[in-house]
Amino acid sequence: xxxxEVKDLQVEFPxxxxxxxxxxxxxxxxxxxxxxxxxxxxxxxKSVAAFSILxxxxxxxxxxxxxxxxxxxxxxxxxxxxxxxxxxxRISMIFQDPMMTLxxxxxIGTQMIECLKAHRDISDKEAKxxxxxxxxDVMIPxxxxxxxxxxxxxxxxxxxxxxxxxxxxxxxxxxxxxEPTTALDVTIQAEIMSLMLDLCKTNNVGLILITxxxxxxxxxxxxxxxxxxxxxxxxxxxxxxxxxxxxPYTRGLIKAxxxxxxxxxxxxxxxxxxxxxxxIPVGCAFNPRCDFADENCCKNLPELAGPIAHQAxxxxxxxxPEFTAVGARK
Amino acid sequence: xxxxxxxxxxxIENVEQRFGGSSGFxxxxxxxxxxxNSVSLTINKGDSFCLVGESGCGKSTxxxxxxxxxxxxxxxxxxxxxxxxxxxxxxxxxxxxKMQMVFQNxxxxxxxxxxxxxxLQEPLQIHFPTMSRAEIEAKVEEVMLSVGxxxxxxxxxxxxxxxxxxxxxxxxRALMLDPEFIVADEPISALDVSIQAQVLNVMMExxxxxNLTYLFITHDLSVVEHFGNRVAVMYLGTVCELADTKNxxxxxxxxxxxxxxxxxxxxxxxxxxxxxxSGEVPTAMDLPSGCVFHTRCPYANDRCKREIxxxxxxxxxxxxxxxxxxxxx
Amino acid sequence: xxxxxxxLGSDFVYRFKKDKVALVSFSLVVTxxxxxxxxxxxxxxxxxxxxxxxIMDSELAPIWTDGDTDERFLLGTDPxxxxxxxxxxxxxxxxxVIGIFAxxxxxxxxxxxxxxxxxxxxxxxxxxxxxxxxxxxxxTLMVAIITLAVFQAAFGAELYSELAIFMLxxxxxxxxxxxxxxxxxxxxxxxxxxxxxxxxRVIGMAPKRIMLRHILPNTLSPILVISTIQVANxxxxxxxxxxxxxxMPVNKPSLGSLISSGFEFIFSGSWWITVIPSIVLIMLILxxxxxxxxxxxxxxxxxxxx
Numbered sequence: 017x018x019x020x021e022v023k024d025l026q027v028e029f030p031x032x033x034x035x036x037x038x039x040x041x042x043x044x045x046x047x048x049x050x051x052x053x054x055x056x057x058x059x060x061x062k063s064v065a066a067f068s069i070l071x072x073x074x075x076x077x078x079x080x081x082x083x084x085x086x087x088x089x090x091x092x093x094x095x096x097x098x099x100x101x102x103x104x105x106r107i108s109m110i111f112q113d114p115m116m117t118l119x120x121x122x123x124i125g126t127q128m129i130e131c132l133k134a135h136r137d138i139s140d141k142e143a144k145x146x147x148x149x150x151x152x153d154v155m156i157p158x159x160x161x162x163x164x165x166x167x168x169x170x171x172x173x174x175x176x177x178x179x180x181x182x183x184x185x186x187x188x189x190x191x192x193x194x195e196p197t198t199a200l201d202v203t204i205q206a207e208i209m210s211l212m213l214d215l216c217k218t219n220n221v222g223l224i225l226i227t228x229x230x231x232x233x234x235x236x237x238x239x240x241x242x243x244x245x246x247x248x249x250x251x252x253x254x255x256x257x258x259x260x261x262x263x264p265y266t267r268g269l270i271k272a273x274x275x276x277x278x279x280x281x282x283x284x285x286x287x288x289x290x291x292x293x294x295x296i297p298v299g300c301a302f303n304p305r306c307d308f309a310d311e312n313c314c315k316n317l318p319e320l321a322g323p324i325a326h327q328a329x330x331x332x333x334x335x336x337p338e339f340t341a342v343g344a345r346k
Numbered sequence: 347x348x349x350x351x352x353x354x355x356x357x358i359e360n361v362e363q364r365f366g367g368s369s370g371f372x373x374x375x376x377x378x379x380x381x382x383n384s385v386s387l388t389i390n391k392g393d394s395f396c397l398v399g400e401s402g403c404g405k406s407t408x409x410x411x412x413x414x415x416x417x418x419x420x421x422x423x424x425x426x427x428x429x430x431x432x433x434x435x436x437x438x439x440x441x442x443x444k445m446q447m448v449f450q451n452x453x454x455x456x457x458x459x460x461x462x463x464x465x466l467q468e469p470l471q472i473h474f475p476t477m478s479r480a481e482i483e484a485k486v487e488e489v490m491l492s493v494g495x496x497x498x499x500x501x502x503x504x505x506x507x508x509x510x511x512x513x514x515x516x517x518x519r520a521l522m523l524d525p526e527f528i529v530a531d532e533p534i535s536a537l538d539v540s541i542q543a544q545v546l547n548v549m550m551e552x553x554x555x556x557n558l559t560y561l562f563i564t565h566d567l568s569v570v571e572h573f574g575n576r577v578a579v580m581y582l583g584t585v586c587e588l589a590d591t592k593n594x595x596x597x598x599x600x601x602x603x604x605x606x607x608x609x610x611x612x613x614x615x616x617x618x619x620x621x622x623x624s625g626e627v628p629t630a631m632d633l634p635s636g637c638v639f640h641t642r643c644p645y646a647n648d649r650c651k652r653e654i655x656x657x658x659x660x661x662x663x664x665x666x667x668x669x670x671x672x673x674x675x
Numbered sequence: 676x677x678x679x680x681x682x683l684g685s686d687f688v689y690r691f692k693k694d695k696v697a698l699v700s701f702s703l704v705v706t707x708x709x710x711x712x713x714x715x716x717x718x719x720x721x722x723x724x725x726x727x728x729x730i731m732d733s734e735l736a737p738i739w740t741d742g743d744t745d746e747r748f749l750l751g752t753d754p755x756x757x758x759x760x761x762x763x764x765x766x767x768x769x770x771x772v773i774g775i776f777a778x779x780x781x782x783x784x785x786x787x788x789x790x791x792x793x794x795x796x797x798x799x800x801x802x803x804x805x806x807x808x809x810x811x812x813x814x815t816l817m818v819a820i821i822t823l824a825v826f827q828a829a830f831g832a833e834l835y836s837e838l839a840i841f842m843l844x845x846x847x848x849x850x851x852x853x854x855x856x857x858x859x860x861x862x863x864x865x866x867x868x869x870x871x872x873x874x875x876r877v878i879g880m881a882p883k884r885i886m887l888r889h890i891l892p893n894t895l896s897p898i899l900v901i902s903t904i905q906v907a908n909x910x911x912x913x914x915x916x917x918x919x920x921x922x923m924p925v926n927k928p929s930l931g932s933l934i935s936s937g938f939e940f941i942f943s944g945s946w947w948i949t950v951i952p953s954i955v956l957i958m959l960i961l962x963x964x965x966x967x968x969x970x971x972x973x974x975x976x977x978x979x980x981x
Contacts, residue, residue, distance in 0.1 A: 203400065210619075
């Protein structure tokens with residue numbers, strides 16, 4: 017059985033007069049030590065999916081159906097106390113903004129030791145040693161000194177390293193990272209990504225990486241999910257999807273990247289924009305933006321189909337033209 | 347595009363920008379920030395000139411200095427040979443018609459209390475007070491159509507639009523006065539991938555049909571490679587490499603450019619393999635002596651710590667680096 | 676017509692309809708304001724018409740009590756023999772007029788100074804904000820009491836009673852401008868750095884036009900919120916000053932002077948002359964404040980609860 021299994025997860029936000037549905041039945045699984053990327057544009061529901069795993073949805077959002085099985089237990093049914101034993105212990109979370117995790121008025125050391133003592137029965141001294149070892153793992157120079165620093169004394173890249181160190185502190189089996197490098201510069205992003213990749217591999221930790229950046233996903237993950245308007249439109253092995261995307265939306269996303277086009281030429285754009293949650297089209301949600309859509313696409317909702325290693329939710333896969341790479345990948 | 351006319355349009359000469367440093371009446375003193383250090387660049391007519399660098403490198407500061415939002419502390423900015431950095435709002439009017447700007451954040455760059463029509467009519471009302479209402483409306487509609495916007499948007503308010511649509515409205519506003527030169531400060535970095543392509547296409551089409559010159563600020567090197575013909579790489583308020591885009595991507599010389607290029611994530615399945623830089627990123631409040639990059643540069647020696655390198659031609663590109671000059675790379 | 680339909684369908688109206696406190700306080704404010712405005716029509720007597728007042732009717736109790744009552748006077752009469760209900764209606768009119776005009780003056784001064792301070796910054800800002808600090812360190816009532824007392828002494832009680840209404844508007848208006856100036860300045864500072872202001876500057880717009888056309892409209896919601904609270908405060912200040920004998924004269928009483936005039940009789944059993952106007956004042960102030968709180972919650976999306 018998979019380590020984490022999300023089955024038909026549905027999330028809704030009751031807002032005054034109307035109830036908005038953010039996830040319409042999302043299913044995926046993660047094996048031990050596996051790295052999964054969830055890709056989509058803003059409004060696709062990728063963060064909602066990740067947050068609902070740990071029951072971190074902002075009110076009034078709630079899971080309306082489906083289950084999240086972690087080591088056999090349904091996380092969506094746990095009490096707040098039981099959830100706390102999982103969150104930050106068995107499953108850690110890394111946010112886009114490191115200050116979501118770090119308390120600005122406590123030193124790095126205090127926060128790390130507190131986090132350890134909340135989940136482990138160990139002495140202050142052991143906790144401190146472990147914390148320093150973790151800071152060393154994330155390549156923070158002179159970790160003993162950094163234990164006494166406050167978060168504001170560190171640069172953005174260093175703060176995110178500290179957050180990763182905290183996430184690894186309790187030897188979790190899964191780390192969920194929500195756009196962990198989006199706010200950082202490219203050179204720092206590369207450093208943090210290679211660090212996360214190494215640490216996950218050496219400690220055999222599972223990773224769920226939420227991002228809008230296809231290139232980052234292709235570098236770090238083994239499996240990926242492409243989301244659109246609260247549904248999974250394509251899932252499978254990362255390299256397979258990147259090299260041979262099946263769904264017109266995934267293809268559009270890849271073809272729209274500047275590096276996938278000849279310099280100076282018009283970019284292949286997807287017309288229109290992601291529908292808002294209260295105006296999701298009938299049938300395939302992508303149909304108004306799709307070049308291949310026909311009457312059937314505007315009426316019936318396509319299901320994910322194909323071998324489990326690479327599925328797409330499109331009824332027209334067989335009739336689509338061959339995908340060819342141009343630009344830098346040619 | 348740039349081959350047609352090689353006459354300089356905008357010249358930036360030894361521009362420096364300092365912020366803070368002095369204490370005001372009953373207000374505490376602030377640390378001195380050296381945001382730009384003797385930056386010189388020439389943007390030719392028809393260029394898509396890209397300024398690229400990481401946060402805090404001064405690229406936006408330079409853009410704001412060029413467009414006149416923050417006049418530089420020292421140095422000159424010339425437009426077609428005339429100094430424009432020391433003009434008052436009134437004296438600047440003939441140039442504001444020719445120089446416009448597109449901003450980064452589509453959610454903040456449109457006044458939330460004004461309809462799209464009001465926003466787009468305003469530049470015309472200010473610069474052409476004699477224009478009739480009908481003429482203004484016709485012009486607004488023409489520009490809206492030219493950037494692919496539906497004229498039915500005009501009576502609506504900004505909050506009714508998505509980020510990409512708002513950015514296209516901002517581009518329309520910048521085009522209202524038929525400018526020659528547009529400064530675009532990270533115009534697509536707040537947008538989703540599929541929308542980025544739409545906005546970039548609109549900008550490229552506008553350039554072709556209107557003979558525009560762009561100063562394009564970005565941190566995204568793949569956009570530079572696609573969009574720009576000239577590029578300047580900035581680090582801590584200093585230009586470290588200046589080149590034709592093709593040459594820069596083919597043969598990056600400066601160690602920082604090399605590190606930057608290697609850090610761009612690629613989809614070819616090669617994984618993460620970037621050039622590792624040592625040390626922490628210094629800030630503009632506490633500039634390193636000598637070459638600003640020496641604290642993180644794997645090739646730095648004593649000379650780099652003492653002397654400030656100047657931009658020198660080395661065939662393909664211009665670099666400000668002693669290691670390149672001395673052939674130590 | 677169309678705009679009305681859009682407004683009625685808006686979130687603002689929806690939230691209003693769902694909030695009982697807002698509904699009740701809004702209807703109370705509207706009722707009281709209407710009653711005050713229509714005082715000449717609905718009041719059974721005219722308290723300013725001396726010919727209709729008979730001193731023999733003085734201190735009659737409200738009709739539901741056991742004391743001396745008269746069916747002509749629903750809420751009884753005051754020491755001069757005026758019908759209390761009519762006097763309250765006319766008094767509320769004066770209180771509201773002073774409150775609203777004083778707030779308009781405050782808003783005019785405060786918004787102008789706040790806009791200039793926030794937009795220009797530097798010395799102008801430092802000067803006005805220090806001035807505001809000084810003004811705030813003296814309480815409104817203290818300033819008002821001193822000014823009005825000096826004025827009363829200098830011009831005599833007769834001229835004073837004629838000009839009282841203007842003086843109160845002026846004093847309360849000037850004393851409270853810093854509230855507006857600070858609020859407006861804070862939102863100008865926030866708006867000034869937004870890109871749409873930069874865009875206006877890039878277009879070559881003059882600072883005056885940027886301030887009035889771009890920044891001011893975006894600071895309106897906090898102005899609206901503090902305006903409701905300031906109207907309530909101004910009415911309270913007026914009532915307090917009148918109670919101290921520095922406000923409206925007895926022949927043209929506001930709610931404050933009415934409460935004050937009844938105060939001497941409270942121990943002789945004529946409680947209604949003080950208590951009934953007090954209840955009206957409390958209802959008025961409370962409902963304005965509750966409405967203001969509700970407005971603040973709705974107009975500030977960061978505080979969205981539910």
